[in-house]
Amino acid sequence: MAYETIIVETRARVGLITLNRPQALNALNTTVMKEMVEALQDFEADGAVGAIVVTGSEKAFAAGADIKQMQQMSYIDAYMEDFFAGWEAMTRIRKPIIAAVAGYALGGGCELAMMCDFIIAAENAKFGQPEITLGVMPGMGGSQRLTRFVGKSKAMDMCLTGRMMDAEEAERCGLVSRVVPVGDLHEEALKAAGKIASFSLPAVMMAKEAVNRSYETTLAEGLRYERRVFHSMFALDDQSEGMTAFIEKRTPNFRHR
Numbered sequence: 254m255a256y257e258t259i260i261v262e263t264r265a266r267v268g269l270i271t272l273n274r275p276q277a278l279n280a281l282n283t284t285v286m287k288e289m290v291e292a293l294q295d296f297e298a299d300g301a302v303g304a305i306v307v308t309g310s311e312k313a314f315a316a317g318a319d320i321k322q323m324q325q326m327s328y329i330d331a332y333m334e335d336f337f338a339g340w341e342a343m344t345r346i347r348k349p350i351i352a353a354v355a356g357y358a359l360g361g362g363c364e365l366a367m368m369c370d371f372i373i374a375a376e377n378a379k380f381g382q383p384e385i386t387l388g389v390m391p392g393m394g395g396s397q398r399l400t401r402f403v404g405k406s407k408a409m410d411m412c413l414t415g416r417m418m419d420a421e422e423a424e425r426c427g428l429v430s431r432v433v434p435v436g437d438l439h440e441e442a443l444k445a446a447g448k449i450a451s452f453s454l455p456a457v458m459m460a461k462e463a464v465n466r467s468y469e470t471t472l473a474e475g476l477r478y479e480r481r482v483f484h485s486m487f488a489l490d491d492q493s494e495g496m497t498a499f500i501e502k503r504t505p506n507f508r509h510r
């Protein structure tokens with residue numbers, strides 16, 4: 254499949270999607286959204302893929318939604334097409350997605366990274382929700398997801414001042430899981446995704462679902478949900494294989510079932 258705005262590759266059970274609009278610092282327009290969702294859905298359906306990495310260039314993961322596309326938009330256009338709602342398809346992908354972020358992750362770029370399951374950042378990464386400087390506010394989840402990641406005070410600071418946060422601050426406040434040298438970013442993200450993809454796919458997917466559930470429910474409900482999903486794992490061949498391999502002191506041979 255040939256794409257206009259992204260590059261799609263598969264490497265040893267890992268699906269890799271690279272944003273590829275260098276002339277616009279990977280700004281996210283409707284074509285990017287459609288292509289990204291299509292590529293993710295293809296990886297979701299591909300039994301040979303166990304985890305996905307989404308990345309950009311060394312200068313920009315993505316500098317936000319495409320301001321040139323939005324500038325002419327009217328309220329009725331935005332409302333009738335439910336502008337940005339298409340990105341929600343990304344959050345329905347059940348396989349794990351890692352965002353590998355170097356350079357700018359601003360506005361929709363930061364929001365795209367937060368739609369992934371975790372973020373590995375290069376030392377030069379810069380995160381921000383600068384929409385306020387354009388006379389608007391976040392519209393792809395920034396006011397909601399950023400607040401859950403970093404808490405109200407810092408989210409207010411980011412959304413109301415439009416300032417950028419560097420990689421060190423982003424790691425300190427829990428927005429990113431780890432920071433690596435710029436030159437190591439892709440290798441580290443692919444390594445993490447490869448490790449995840451080596452485990453039992455249903456176990457990985459159930460773990461992702463359980464962690465995500467914690468955002469949407471009470472602690473008591475979440476704990477009950479976790480316990481029930483955990484019980485169900487004893488129906489997996491991979492549970493038996495994983496535990497037997499441990500006892501036999503060998504590497505498990507997961508069959509993803």
Ligand SMILES: CC(C)(O)CC(=O)SCCNC(=O)CCNC(=O)[C@H](O)C(C)(C)COP(=O)(O)OP(=O)(O)OC[C@H]1O[C@@H](n2cnc3c(N)ncnc32)[C@H](O)[C@@H]1OP(=O)(O)O
Pocket residue numbers: 276277278280281316317318319320321357359360361362364383384387390391392393395
């Ligand atoms: C989804 C929502 C609702 O939450 C909304 C958003 O995402 S709104 C967008 C939020 N993002 C921004 O406001 C960032 C805009 N970009 C910048 O501030 C700067 O480009 C920069 C600080 C990221 C980088 O600056 P610099 O190195 O000086 O590069 P530029 O010359 O500014 O940019 C190069 C080239 O890219 C175009 N560009 C950059 N960002 C966008 C964008 N978000 N949309 C469209 N085009 C963008 C920029 O216009 C330049 O193109 P040319 O003018 O050379 O054609």
